[in-house]
Amino acid sequence: MPLAPPRPRLPSLNALRAFEAAARCESFTKAAEELGVTAGAVTQQIRQLEAWLGIRLFDRLAQGVALTPAARAALPRLSRSFDMLAHSVQDLRAAHENRALAIAALPCIAQLWLSPRLPALQQAFPGLLVSITAMEQPPDLKREPYDLALFYLEDAPTTAQALDPDAILPVCAPAIARRLENTADLANETLLHDAVWRDDWARWLASAGAPKTIDPHGGPAFSLYALALDAALAGAGVLMGRMSLIGPHLEAGRLAAPFEYRLTMPDRLTLLAPPDGPSHPRVAAVMEWLGSSANSQPSS
Amino acid sequence: MPLAPPRPRLPSLNALRAFEAAARCESFTKAAEELGVTAGAVTQQIRQLEAWLGIRLFDRLAQGVALTPAARAALPRLSRSFDMLAHSVQDLRAAHENRALAIAALPCIAQLWLSPRLPALQQAFPGLLVSITAMEQPPDLKREPYDLALFYLEDAPTTAQALDPDAILPVCAPAIARRLENTADLANETLLHDAVWRDDWARWLASAGAPKTIDPHGGPAFSLYALALDAALAGAGVLMGRMSLIGPHLEAGRLAAPFEYRLTMPDRLTLLAPPDGPSHPRVAAVMEWLGSSANSQPSS
DNA sequence: TGACGAGACTTAGATTATCTCAGTCTTGCG
DNA sequence: CGCAAGACTGAGATAATCTAAGTCTCGTCA
Structure with missing residues (x-):
């Protein structure tokens, strides 16, 4: 007695993954970022899943989305499923000699x-x-x-x-260091920043008791720390240096530390x-x- | 320090599913059947996964495939992952009022x-x-x-x-039943079969002690039991009937049972x-x- | 109160991923 | 030796998924 119409199966695995990410982040935008796609793609995946299930998974609010109770209840197991899936893949990868x-x-x-x-x-x-x-x-x-x-x-x-705990301190080319006697002299120098660590100068200046007249956010910011470091090596200004990253340059004398004071960082x-x-x-x-x-x- | 190249992520989830099915079945053909696709599709999914992992998952033998030890080791967790995934989906479906x-x-x-x-x-x-x-x-x-x-x-x-246990026995239109006195008379009748239960006539005839001269596999086989039943109702021959399926027809007199003997089935x-x-x-x-x-x- | 920004939606069209199809290859079996 | 089973291949079709660009709604802030 054959007759085998394509059976109803699981919903799209990709849609499930999108839902898991969106539910965990409670945000389509963040989920899209995590998955490396656009927010519109996540919207569509979620919609597809909702249509397949016949239920609403998120309440659409003006500002973002909120999980429905049903979705919230199913999330932990779903997340554990993907964890386990990833773990399985690690097992497979581990076999690679x-x-x-x-x-x-x-x-x-x-x-x-x-x-x-x-x-x-x-x-x-x-x-x-x-x-x-x-x-x-x-x-x-x-x-x-x-x-x-x-x-x-x-x-x-x-x-x-x-x-070991890390510390930050201003560093610059030796030629610049020679004209810096105290922190007030920094007012005349270009401060170099890393875009992610834009507040480091402010923290160090405050901690070192530097004059409040110095603008801790002036000067160019670089999207890569290595670029800021290159600028400092080239004598373009004074960089707030992390010991763990610029230590060798200090030892080799390519960079100099005009001030003794180091601020120990929490991270x-x-x-x-x-x-x-x-x-x-x-x-x-x-x-x-x-x-x-x-x-x-x-x-x- | 931005710079976010698309990170290497998990392999295709569909490829993982194909692998799980193929590994569980130890056959690409069976896996393809289970997934409702062609064998070629499974071949390609597995190949893609092998390329991603950089390892071989199956040894290709002349007759079918064999799991590599690494793949066999990872299979249980992978299967449980998909079980859990399916379970999660059931949770979501359960929310549908x-x-x-x-x-x-x-x-x-x-x-x-x-x-x-x-x-x-x-x-x-x-x-x-x-x-x-x-x-x-x-x-x-x-x-x-x-x-x-x-x-x-x-x-x-x-x-x-x-x-309750089920039983089988020959059934046919009342007109035919009237000319059947003992099992030997079946030699002159058309035996109707269900394609899946092709052996039922042989089992019943042997159990009922019928003459071995009767060919238990002669006569047309129907791909759907309901078709064979229709043929029997129309007087086209004698069907090996399952009580659970043809009981109402017997009670209503649309079908008759020419012989008393019923063979109780194990299933x-x-x-x-x-x-x-x-x-x-x-x-x-x-x-x-x-x-x-x-x-x-x-x-x- | 109005401009703005965040976040989600929508649609069309492009891009990929996936599948099918048809043919090939190898090998076990009668 | 021919056949059947099972897997592979590559081209082309199909379907799934993504992007892009423009909307919409509401908070927030001036």
Whole structure:
């Protein structure tokens, strides 16, 4: 007795993923960002899912969306499903012999902290392949396929290893440093900023007791810290430097610190590993190596 | 420090689903059938996933495929992920007020057993919406969105309710029955078969001690039991009838049973509910009602 | 009170992803 | 040796998904 009409099946998996993200973020815009698509795409996916289910999942408010009770009730299990799915994929990836150790890092950390250490890392772990991906926000290591993440964090989760506290202080080309005697002299200099850390100058100036007449937000802001650093090296102004990032330049004399005062920061360079145990055979060893390498500044 | 290149994300969810099905079935062809696509589509999805992961998931043998150890190791968690995903969707569907009770059934059960009971069911449960989907194989109720399934099964799981044992016996139009005195007379009659139950005549004839000269596989086979039944009602031959399906016709005299002997079958009509508890508020009551309605044959 | 901004919606059209189809290849089996 | 089963391939069709650009609604702020 055959007769097999295409059975009604699950809704589109992509629509479910969009819903999960939107529900977790409570925002279509944020979900779209997370998924790497436009908000309109999320709108359509959610609508499609609502049509399939025959129920409303979000209440559309003027300002954003709100989960319906039914959607809220189903969310935890749905999220756990995607967590488990991602975990399964990690299992599969783990089978890849000698695969690259995937590191996610803040762009400035990738360029200025990790990159200089790579030669020594390669020497310490012969044959190790490393892939580095720069991103602004720490990835969800339960979900995304990275073996290690390097970010500045104030509160490190238990699976993480936070390095020694970091400090900031003004740095500049030696020629500029020579004409700076006290913080008031900064009024005549160009202050260089990183776009994300725009407040660092204000914090340092306040903490150092500098005259309030200095505009802590004047001067150019760079979208990449490395660009701001290049500008400082070229003598274009005074940069608020992070010791962990500009230490080697200070030691080598390419940069000078006109003022002694260092402001210790609450966020520390942190090594994060996936919560479900190391996903790459050498993660633990590499983490330990990187942790101890933090004290011995790389040469050059 | 922006700069956000599209991050590497999870592999295609559809590819994962295809892999899960293929791995579970250990066959691309069966997986394709389950997913309702062609085998070529599965081939391509698996290849895409293998390329993404950088590992081989199946060993291609001349005759079919074999899971690699890595794939086999990851399968259980992956399957559970999809189970949980489906479960989440059920949660969402459950929020739909007054939604239809989705019943999956063997086509012959849907047409000949369930259909005649629907009027009384509607009367017993006013306002209840019912949707019926016919299919050859019981759906995986962990995965597919049905609230109730009706199939002939030998071993019912604990969540199921098996009805009284069923029996088969030859039935035909009364005019034909009058010229049949003993089983040997069947040699001169056309035997009607259901394509799926092609062996039922052989089992009954052997059990009834009929002459071995009768060819138990002669005569036309119908792809739908209801078609074979129509042929029998029209006097085209003798059908091996299931009591649960042709009972009303016997009672009404439209069909006659030329021989007394009934062979009790090992598979019984079984009501299956999803393992995670009733997904529809009235499932339990409907199951009970259907179970007790089995004894009271519907009229007409 | 009115301009603005945030956030979601809509539609058309473009872009991808996915599927089918038809033919091929290999191998086990009669 | 021919056939059947099961998987592969590549081209082309189809369907799913995304983007883009313009709307709409409401808060917020001047």
